[in-house]
Amino acid sequence: MNPEPIRLFVTGGTFDKEYNELTGALAFKDTHLPEMLRLGRCRVDVSVRTLMMIDSLDMTDADRATIVEECRHAGESRILITHGTDTMVDTAAALASALPPASGKTIVLTGAMIPYAFGSSDGLFNLGSALSFVQVLPPGVYIAMNGRCFEWDRVRKNRETGVFEAI
Amino acid sequence: MNPEPIRLFVTGGTFDKEYNELTGALAFKDTHLPEMLRLGRCRVDVSVRTLMMIDSLDMTDADRATIVEECRHAGESRILITHGTDTMVDTAAALASALPPASGKTIVLTGAMIPYAFGSSDGLFNLGSALSFVQVLPPGVYIAMNGRCFEWDRVRKNRETGVFEAI
Amino acid sequence: MNPEPIRLFVTGGTFDKEYNELTGALAFKDTHLPEMLRLGRCRVDVSVRTLMMIDSLDMTDADRATIVEECRHAGESRILITHGTDTMVDTAAALASALPPASGKTIVLTGAMIPYAFGSSDGLFNLGSALSFVQVLPPGVYIAMNGRCFEWDRVRKNRETGVFEAI
Amino acid sequence: MNPEPIRLFVTGGTFDKEYNELTGALAFKDTHLPEMLRLGRCRVDVSVRTLMMIDSLDMTDADRATIVEECRHAGESRILITHGTDTMVDTAAALASALPPASGKTIVLTGAMIPYAFGSSDGLFNLGSALSFVQVLPPGVYIAMNGRCFEWDRVRKNRETGVFEAI
Numbered sequence: 138m139n140p141e142p143i144r145l146f147v148t149g150g151t152f153d154k155e156y157n158e159l160t161g162a163l164a165f166k167d168t169h170l171p172e173m174l175r176l177g178r179c180r181v182d183v184s185v186r187t188l189m190m191i192d193s194l195d196m197t198d199a200d201r202a203t204i205v206e207e208c209r210h211a212g213e214s215r216i217l218i219t220h221g222t223d224t225m226v227d228t229a230a231a232l233a234s235a236l237p238p239a240s241g242k243t244i245v246l247t248g249a250m251i252p253y254a255f256g257s258s259d260g261l262f263n264l265g266s267a268l269s270f271v272q273v274l275p276p277g278v279y280i281a282m283n284g285r286c287f288e289w290d291r292v293r294k295n296r297e298t299g300v301f302e303a304i
Numbered sequence: 305m306n307p308e309p310i311r312l313f314v315t316g317g318t319f320d321k322e323y324n325e326l327t328g329a330l331a332f333k334d335t336h337l338p339e340m341l342r343l344g345r346c347r348v349d350v351s352v353r354t355l356m357m358i359d360s361l362d363m364t365d366a367d368r369a370t371i372v373e374e375c376r377h378a379g380e381s382r383i384l385i386t387h388g389t390d391t392m393v394d395t396a397a398a399l400a401s402a403l404p405p406a407s408g409k410t411i412v413l414t415g416a417m418i419p420y421a422f423g424s425s426d427g428l429f430n431l432g433s434a435l436s437f438v439q440v441l442p443p444g445v446y447i448a449m450n451g452r453c454f455e456w457d458r459v460r461k462n463r464e465t466g467v468f469e470a471i
Numbered sequence: 472m473n474p475e476p477i478r479l480f481v482t483g484g485t486f487d488k489e490y491n492e493l494t495g496a497l498a499f500k501d502t503h504l505p506e507m508l509r510l511g512r513c514r515v516d517v518s519v520r521t522l523m524m525i526d527s528l529d530m531t532d533a534d535r536a537t538i539v540e541e542c543r544h545a546g547e548s549r550i551l552i553t554h555g556t557d558t559m560v561d562t563a564a565a566l567a568s569a570l571p572p573a574s575g576k577t578i579v580l581t582g583a584m585i586p587y588a589f590g591s592s593d594g595l596f597n598l599g600s601a602l603s604f605v606q607v608l609p610p611g612v613y614i615a616m617n618g619r620c621f622e623w624d625r626v627r628k629n630r631e632t633g634v635f636e637a638i
Numbered sequence: 639m640n641p642e643p644i645r646l647f648v649t650g651g652t653f654d655k656e657y658n659e660l661t662g663a664l665a666f667k668d669t670h671l672p673e674m675l676r677l678g679r680c681r682v683d684v685s686v687r688t689l690m691m692i693d694s695l696d697m698t699d700a701d702r703a704t705i706v707e708e709c710r711h712a713g714e715s716r717i718l719i720t721h722g723t724d725t726m727v728d729t730a731a732a733l734a735s736a737l738p739p740a741s742g743k744t745i746v747l748t749g750a751m752i753p754y755a756f757g758s759s760d761g762l763f764n765l766g767s768a769l770s771f772v773q774v775l776p777p778g779v780y781i782a783m784n785g786r787c788f789e790w791d792r793v794r795k796n797r798e799t800g801v802f803e804a805i
Contacts, residue, residue: 140452151492151495154495156497156585156586156589158485158584158585158633159630159631159633161485161488161497161526161557162497163490163495163496163497173429174451176424176425176426176429177426177429177430177433177450177451178417178426178429178449178450178451178466178467179429179450179451180450180451180452180467180468180469181450181451181452192495223495250345250492251490251492252490252589254589254590254591255490255586255588255589255590256588256589256590257343257588258343259343259344259345261428261429261432262340262343262344262345262346262428262429262431262432263344263432264429264432265428265429265430265431265432265433265434265436265451266344266432266433266435266436267436268433268451269432269433269434269436269437269448269451269453270436270440272452272453273437273440273441273453274440281436282345283344283345283346283347283348284341284344284345284346284347284348284432284435284436285307285347285348285439286436286439286440296493297493299345299492299493300345300347301347302347318659318662321662323664323752323753323756325652325751325752325800326797326798326800328652328655328664328693328724329664330657330662330663330664359662390662417659418657418659419657419756421756421757421758422657422753422755422756422757423755423756423757424755463660464660466659466660474786507763508785510758510759510760510763511760511763511764511767511784511785512751512760512763512783512784512785512800512801513763513784513785514784514785514786514801514802514803515784515785515786584679591677592677593677593678593679595762595763595766596674596677596678596679596680596762596763596765596766597678597766598763598766599762599763599764599765599766599767599770599785600678600766600767600769600770601766601770602767602785603766603767603768603770603771603782603785603787604770604774606786606787607771607774607775607787608774615770616679617678617679617680617681617682618675618678618679618680618681618682618766618769618770619641619681619682619773620770620773620774633679634679634681635681636681
C-alpha cells in the first residue's frame, strides 16, 4: 500500500464557490483544494491542476473533451476530479467512453453540496473519501459522494434530496 | 459496490476532545461522530457505538481487551474505530493478534490531530478516508491517517512531526 | 450601567443569508440572531422580532414605513436593527425623519459583509459592537459598522471597498 | 464621533489559547487579535501591543504592575486590554487604583470563554463590544463581557456559570 502518485484535476463546482462580499453573489476565485489537502494533513503525493473553474451546469461538450484529454495524457494512472454535482454523471460517462478499464486509469469524481469556504461543508469528508477510493479501486470511472463509491453507470443524483443513489 | 453495513466503535482520542469553558481544560463529553457523519451527508449504513471516551495514553490492556472483544462479537465484518493517535498502533497490534485475516474482519483505525470541535480539524477528512478504505480493503487490520492506509505492522507515528509513516 | 432592555428588529440582509444546497443559490430561512446572541453569551435583555427577511436592495418604501412604525411603537427606547448594507443609510434617514432625538429613541442599524452562516463572517463582531453602542449613545439614529458608529447623516457605504466611511 | 486612536494591550487569556497538536495540550503562540480585527473589517485606528501571553491565573503582581505602567505611559487615552477572565477583576482594580478618572484614561478589559481558534468562540462578539464601549465611555476602568459593560468595582465573575454579573 505504498501510494502511487495521484493527479487531481479541479473543474470548479460547489467545492470552490465563494461569497463575493462586494457583489453579494457566489463566484469562483482560486481553488481551495491545496488548502483542504493541508488541513487534512494529507501525505499522499497529489499534483493539483486547475482545468477550469465553472458551475457544472455551464459545462460544455468542449469542456468535457478537455477533461477527457487531460486524463488521457496524465502520467498518473490514478486521477481525482472535483466537479459540480449537477452534471457529474455526464462527465463520468464521457470519461468512461474514452477511457475504458483497459486504459489502466482509475478515475474518481467527487464534489460537495456546500462550498468549502462556508461553514458546515461536506467537502473535506468527500475529499478524504474520494482520495482513498482512488488509491485502491481497479481501473474504471467512479463517483464518490456521501461516503459511497459508485461505478459511473450505476448512479444518479436525486435532485430533490441532493443525494447520489444507486440505479 | 453496494456498501455493507459498517460498525463504528468510538474510543475517544483527539477527535472528541472539547474545551470546557468553566475549567479552561480539555475534556470529553459526548462523541461528535454522528454529527460528523451528518455533516458529510454520509449515506453508508453506519452503526455508532461508544466503547469508551479516553485519551489513548490512558488506555489500559483491559480497555484494549474490550475493544478486541467488541470487534470479535460485532455482526458486521467491516469495522471502523476512532482512537487517539498516540497508541493507535498498539491497539491495532492487539486487534491483529486476536483477529487475523481468516476472521473475515476488515478493521480500520483512524484519529485526528486537532479536535473536531475546534476550528481547522483534520477529523472530517480522516473520517471520510477511513470510512472509504474500510469498505473496499480485504480482511485485516489497518490504520488510516493523512489520507493513507497502512497495514497495522507497517506503520508508526512520528511523534516529532505528528505524521504516520511507513516502516 | 444596569442595561435597559433592547429591542432587536431583524430585516434580513447579508447577516442572515444562507446557502441552499439544493438550488445552489443564496436564500433566507430563519434568522441567526438568537443563535449569535447565545454564541456571544449575551446577558443583555434583548427581545428579537423578525419584521422581514429581505435583501436591502429589495426593500420598498412600504417596508421602510413598517420599520419606522415598529420603532415608533416599541416599548423599548433602545432599538437595534439588522439590515442589508446596500440601503442601510436610506432606512436610517427614514427613521431619523420620523423619530428625532426628542422621541427619546436610540436606534442603531448594523449589518454584515459576509453571511454569519459562512466561515469568516464579520457578523458577530458587528453585533457585539452595535449592541454596545445602542446601550450608551444618546437618542438619535446611528449606523454601526467596521467597529465605528456614525450619525445617520454622516456616513455612506463605499460600494467599491465595502467600507462605511464618514462624509 | 470621529474615533480617537485606541491602544490594545494583549495579555493572553482564553482569547489566544491554541491547541498544540503535537503535545495535545493548550498553549499560547502568537496573538489572534490582529486577525480578529481584520475579520471584523475594523476601521478604527487600533495599535496592538502584546505585553505578555499568559493564563490570568498565572498573572503576578509584577505582571499587573507592567500593565499599569504601560497604560500610564500610553499616548492614547482610550485603552483596550485582552485578559484571562479568572483574574480580570483584580487587574481592573489595580488599574483603577493607579489611574483614576482624573487621569483621563478610559480603559476597558475584555476576554473570552472559548478560544478564538476553536469553533464557536465568543471572542469576536466580545471584541466588537469592548472596542465600542471604549470609544464612548468617560474616563474610568471597565469590564466588557457578555455584551455588558461594568464599572470595575461593580462586577464579579461567577465561577459556576462563567458569567460576569453586577454586584
